[in-house]
Amino acid sequence: MKKWLETWLTRGAKSDAHARYLRRLRLTDGWVNVTRLGILALFVAVWEIGAEKGWIDPFLFSSPGRIWDLFLRMAADGGLFQDIGITVLETVIGFVLGTAAGTGLATLIWLFPFLSRVLDPYLVVLNSMPKVALGPLFIVTIGAGFGSVLAMGVAITVIITTLVIHSSFQSVDPNYLKLARALGANRRQLFCRIIFPACIPDMIAALKVNVGLAWVGVIVGEFLVSKNGLGHLIIYGFQVFNLTLVLLSLLIVAILATVMYQLVFHLEKRLLRHRQLE
Amino acid sequence: MNGSFAIELENVTKVYLSREDEVQALEPISFRIHSGEFVSLVGSSGCGKSTVLSLAAGLIRPTTGVVRIMGKDVLAPSNRVGYMLQQDCLLDWRTVKDNITLGLEFRGLKTEKTESHARFLLGELGLAHTLKQFPSQLSGGMRQRVALVRTLAVQPDILLLDEPFSAVDYQNKLYLEELLTGVLKKSKVTALLVTHDLEEALALSDRILIMGNRPGRIRRTLEVPEELRSATPLKARGKPSFRPLFNELWKEMDR
Numbered sequence: 001m002k003k004w005l006e007t008w009l010t011r012g013a014k015s016d017a018h019a020r021y022l023r024r025l026r027l028t029d030g031w032v033n034v035t036r037l038g039i040l041a042l043f044v045a046v047w048e049i050g051a052e053k054g055w056i057d058p059f060l061f062s063s064p065g066r067i068w069d070l071f072l073r074m075a076a077d078g079g080l081f082q083d084i085g086i087t088v089l090e091t092v093i094g095f096v097l098g099t100a101a102g103t104g105l106a107t108l109i110w111l112f113p114f115l116s117r118v119l120d121p122y123l124v125v126l127n128s129m130p131k132v133a134l135g136p137l138f139i140v141t142i143g144a145g146f147g148s149v150l151a152m153g154v155a156i157t158v159i160i161t162t163l164v165i166h167s168s169f170q171s172v173d174p175n176y177l178k179l180a181r182a183l184g185a186n187r188r189q190l191f192c193r194i195i196f197p198a199c200i201p202d203m204i205a206a207l208k209v210n211v212g213l214a215w216v217g218v219i220v221g222e223f224l225v226s227k228n229g230l231g232h233l234i235i236y237g238f239q240v241f242n243l244t245l246v247l248l249s250l251l252i253v254a255i256l257a258t259v260m261y262q263l264v265f266h267l268e269k270r271l272l273r274h275r276q277l278e
Numbered sequence: 279m280n281g282s283f284a285i286e287l288e289n290v291t292k293v294y295l296s297r298e299d300e301v302q303a304l305e306p307i308s309f310r311i312h313s314g315e316f317v318s319l320v321g322s323s324g325c326g327k328s329t330v331l332s333l334a335a336g337l338i339r340p341t342t343g344v345v346r347i348m349g350k351d352v353l354a355p356s357n358r359v360g361y362m363l364q365q366d367c368l369l370d371w372r373t374v375k376d377n378i379t380l381g382l383e384f385r386g387l388k389t390e391k392t393e394s395h396a397r398f399l400l401g402e403l404g405l406a407h408t409l410k411q412f413p414s415q416l417s418g419g420m421r422q423r424v425a426l427v428r429t430l431a432v433q434p435d436i437l438l439l440d441e442p443f444s445a446v447d448y449q450n451k452l453y454l455e456e457l458l459t460g461v462l463k464k465s466k467v468t469a470l471l472v473t474h475d476l477e478e479a480l481a482l483s484d485r486i487l488i489m490g491n492r493p494g495r496i497r498r499t500l501e502v503p504e505e506l507r508s509a510t511p512l513k514a515r516g517k518p519s520f521r522p523l524f525n526e527l528w529k530e531m532d533r
Contacts, residue, residue, distance in 0.1 A: 175365050182335050182361035183381035183432070193383070197371050274371055274412040 062244040067251065070244050087218060087229040088256060090146065094153020095214035099207055101154065102161025109162075110169045110191070127163060131156040131217065135224045149221030149229070156217035157210040168202035169195055204268045211260050215253065282349030284436055284468035285311040285334055290343035292329050302493040303329045306343065309487060309496060311468060313435075316459075318471045318479035318486045322531065326494025327472040331438050334470060335361050347436060357385055360434030364441040366425040368413040374400070374424055375409045381432040396431035403427055403457055419450035426454070430461060437462070437469040444475065455482060455511040476527045480520065481511035488530050498530060 009026050013019035044064045050056045051063035058066065074080035109116035134155055138148040172195050180194050222231025230249045237245030289306040303326045311317050319327045332338045333345050336355040345352040347359060355361075360381075368377050378396045382388040400406055403423045413421055422442070429437065443451040459482060462469060473479050479486050484507050490497040505519050514520060 173367075175363055176367050178337060179361065179363055179367045180380075180384065181337055182355050182359070182438075183428075184355055184357060184385040189384050193380075194369070197369070200371070274414060
């Protein structure tokens with residue numbers, strides 16, 4: 001066993017010194033992971049035992065066991081997955097639409113500098129306004145349903161995306177533009193071949209921020225509309241004082257948001273491959 | 279083309295306007311460059327060297343006066359002109375192959391033939407193996423050589439060079455100078471070089487225009503003697519007439 005661990009720790013070593021270096025590096029990696037999992041396990045265990053022994057009130061703080069039981073029960077009747085599906089759909093569409101519309105708007109105001117100057121104060125006001133306050137307006141115009149929740153997801157991401165991408169367009173190194181023009185580029189080529197691709201890293205950064213923002217928009221939207229989705233489960237659980245339901249929904253939101261962030265992260269790695277080359 | 283020059287500036291002035299101020303960058307200047315000639319513009323920073331180059335490239339329009347390339351008024355960047363900057367400005371999301379054909383792409387000249395010519399030039403500069411690599415995989419000197427290939431790939435009659443070698447190390451600078459003069463001699467291209475490196479100006483040029491400050495003007499023209507013109511840049515630096523001329527230039531700049 002010990003020998004097997006030793007070969008695994010030093011796999012791919014080029015020399016004895018390299019083997020020792022790799023061994024130290026991988027041991028640290030291992031301990032980091034063990035400690036991470038340990039903290040999680042400890043937290044869950046203390047929570048469960050605390051609720052069992054009455055150190056904390058399980059009515060308020062529930063317990064891992066109760067959450068798991070509820071998950072199994074709700075999973076069995078299938079309603080939970082419908083709520084998850086709705087919320088994921090709203091979030092994904094909201095964040096794709098918000099990012100795409102923001103990029104489109106940024107392109108438009110780059111094309112027409114006059115428009116950019118005209119719209120500037122409006123964008124600043126819209127950006128500083130809390131978008132969730134628009135909720136009631138969405139509900140009366142679009143109706144209490146999927147559309148309103150989606151609108152919230154888009155509203156919360158679109159303005160900040162516009163501002164970030166537009167300033168990214170404008171901060172492209174002027175030497176690149178000078179060179180492209182001297183090489184005969186027209187305005188369209190300048191945008192499509194130089195400015196837009198140069199700003200892709202910033203667009204991905206915006207995408208990362210928007211994943212988080214879209215979740216805020218959609219959950220708040222579901223609070224307000226409160227028909228279905230994880231946001232609805234949270235607010236419903238709160239109203240009937242079923243905190244187990246609230247915590248279960250929160251846990252699912254956390255997992256889904258992490259998965260989405262990881263997907264964007266992988267997209268970034270794929271698109272920016274040329275940057276990692278040495 | 280009777281009597282027309284490769285580059286011709288006639289009483290050109292340039293005034294830069296801003297909300298607060300107007301700045302006269304050039305007072306009326308005139309000069310002519312023959313086809314196949316290599317001319318350098320030297321002068322302290324802020325004397326309008328780069329403005330002259332941008333005017334010739336058609337990137338900016340003169341406030342008054344006329345700029346002509348091959349006898350024709352310059353209204354926009356011309357297809358016959360290649361332009362090179364201190365920064366290589368390679369697009370880091372494109373491979374070397376797609377970087378060197380950028381100018382061909384912009385001008386709608388990208389064909390099998392022009393593309394293979396660009397690849398041929400890359401080989402001439404000893405970089406054939408980098409065709410499929412990204413700029414981030416190349417050293418600074420190699421990147422500037424790729425930039426040179428991109429400039430030459432459009433087969434320009436006139437090269438405008440804005441301190442192209444001032445960001446690379448000394449060894450690479452000498453190497454690039456040799457490469458450049460080699461290519462120019464073969465193809466009889468006219469070149470206008472902006473530099474603050476007096477040695478470089480002297481080693482490369484047929485003629486040196488010394489510019490003065492605020493507003494920019496041409497203070498003196500120095501003809502480089504045949505001894506230096508016929509030698510390669512590296513050899514010219516070792517000729518007996520090189521040092522005295524360098525000192526003369528230096529004194530002129532210092533005034």
